Amino acid sequence: MKIQIVYTGRSYQIAERLPSEIDLSDGAKLDDALHAVNQLLSDDEQLPPSCLISVAGSHVGTLASHEDQSLKDGDELVLIAPVAGG
Amino acid sequence: MRAISLSPEELERYDRQIGPGVLSVDGQERLKNASVLITRVGGMGGPAALNLTMAGVGRVIIAHGGKMISPDLNRQVLGSESVLGKPRAPDFGEYLRTMNRFVEVEVIGHEPDDADAAALAARCDLIISCPPTFEERLRLNRAAVQAGIPFIDAAQWGITGTLIVVKPGETACLKCLYPEPPPFEEFFPVIGAISSATGSLAALEAIKILSGSGKPLWGQMLTYDGYQGNVAKVKLSRRESCACCAGV
Numbered sequence: 381m382k383i384q385i386v387y388t389g390r391s392y393q394i395a396e397r398l399p400s401e402i403d404l405s406d407g408a409k410l411d412d413a414l415h416a417v418n419q420l421l422s423d424d425e426q427l428p429p430s431c432l433i434s435v436a437g438s439h440v441g442t443l444a445s446h447e448d449q450s451l452k453d454g455d456e457l458v459l460i461a462p463v464a465g466g
Numbered sequence: 467m468r469a470i471s472l473s474p475e476e477l478e479r480y481d482r483q484i485g486p487g488v489l490s491v492d493g494q495e496r497l498k499n500a501s502v503l504i505t506r507v508g509g510m511g512g513p514a515a516l517n518l519t520m521a522g523v524g525r526v527i528i529a530h531g532g533k534m535i536s537p538d539l540n541r542q543v544l545g546s547e548s549v550l551g552k553p554r555a556p557d558f559g560e561y562l563r564t565m566n567r568f569v570e571v572e573v574i575g576h577e578p579d580d581a582d583a584a585a586l587a588a589r590c591d592l593i594i595s596c597p598p599t600f601e602e603r604l605r606l607n608r609a610a611v612q613a614g615i616p617f618i619d620a621a622q623w624g625i626t627g628t629l630i631v632v633k634p635g636e637t638a639c640l641k642c643l644y645p646e647p648p649p650f651e652e653f654f655p656v657i658g659a660i661s662s663a664t665g666s667l668a669a670l671e672a673i674k675i676l677s678g679s680g681k682p683l684w685g686q687m688l689t690y691d692g693y694q695g696n697v698a699k700v701k702l703s704r705r706e707s708c709a710c711c712a713g714v
């Protein structure tokens with residue numbers, strides 16, 4: 381199944397060289413998708429533990445604290461690295 | 467018929483924002499009767515305070531410590547070169563007063579601590595949070611949740627901006643998202659245009675909430691990634707164990 385990935389917030393620059401879609405085996409879950417994304421990132425591109433995760437428009441927690449969940453073909457996974465500039 | 471508290475001069479001033487699709491006369495009166503705290507009033511809080519002042523929010527309270535330095539002037543629209551090296555809040559307040567004589571502008575020349583934030587929240591109808599640290603944002607969030615008033619958090623980095631709109635007791639608060647303050651950079655990169663855009667959207671949400679017009683972004687995070695031209699809207703979930711809003 382195909383999952384759309386949006387990198388935004390503090391980490392928007394990494395989107396330039398990363399695919400906006402990843403292909404996972406059927407039945408793959410959120411943590412499988414996050415692992416696949418992680419494999420694409422170099423050491424200095426790692427997303428922070430406080431990075432927010434949204435699946436299909438709903439926030440499910442942070443990288444450090446979330447429950448694994450099912451994904452379905454076409455879901456959009458949004459990764460929002462926190463932004464605090466004022 | 468109920469008497470209108472807006473003077474003919476005020477009705478003339480707000481003529482372009484009263485009517486179908488914008489504000490009702492009642493909504494404009496609600497703005498007039500409202501008090502909003504904006505802290506801080508740099509890149510985002512400045513345009514937010516300016517828009518609320520021009521829109522006719524009755525009392526605009528700005529809080530910002532420190533002196534104006536040259537790198538601030540790529541985004542701090544309430545300032546000017548004449549403010550360089552001087553405490554910024556008094557000048558910013560003066561500028562706001564020149565924009566709308568029907569609005570009370572109150573100036574606080576420092577960042578609110580816990581007690582200040584709680585006292586300010588108790589006499590405000592809404593808080594717009596634009597500081598550069600999560601500690602300050604979480605402090606303002608806590609004050610708003612305890613006072614039961616709406617809270618809008620605006621943040622930026624580089625060419626991206628985010629907005630979170632909190633209704634205490636009903637939606638996620640900032641602490642639900644970040645139980646611990648994430649690390650931050652004091653000298654973050656930023657383009658002034660994204661600051662103004664994000665601050666203006668924060669003001670727009672405040673105007674909608676206070677006037678009762680439109681559909682506020684309650685419980686959502688709006689992210690505008692100007693670098694890629696992407697907009698994302700995320701429904702935020704409350705954290706049952708939130709140290710700030712659980713039980714509210």
Ligand SMILES: [Zn+2]
Nearest residue numbers: 639642708711
């Ligand atoms: Zn909360």
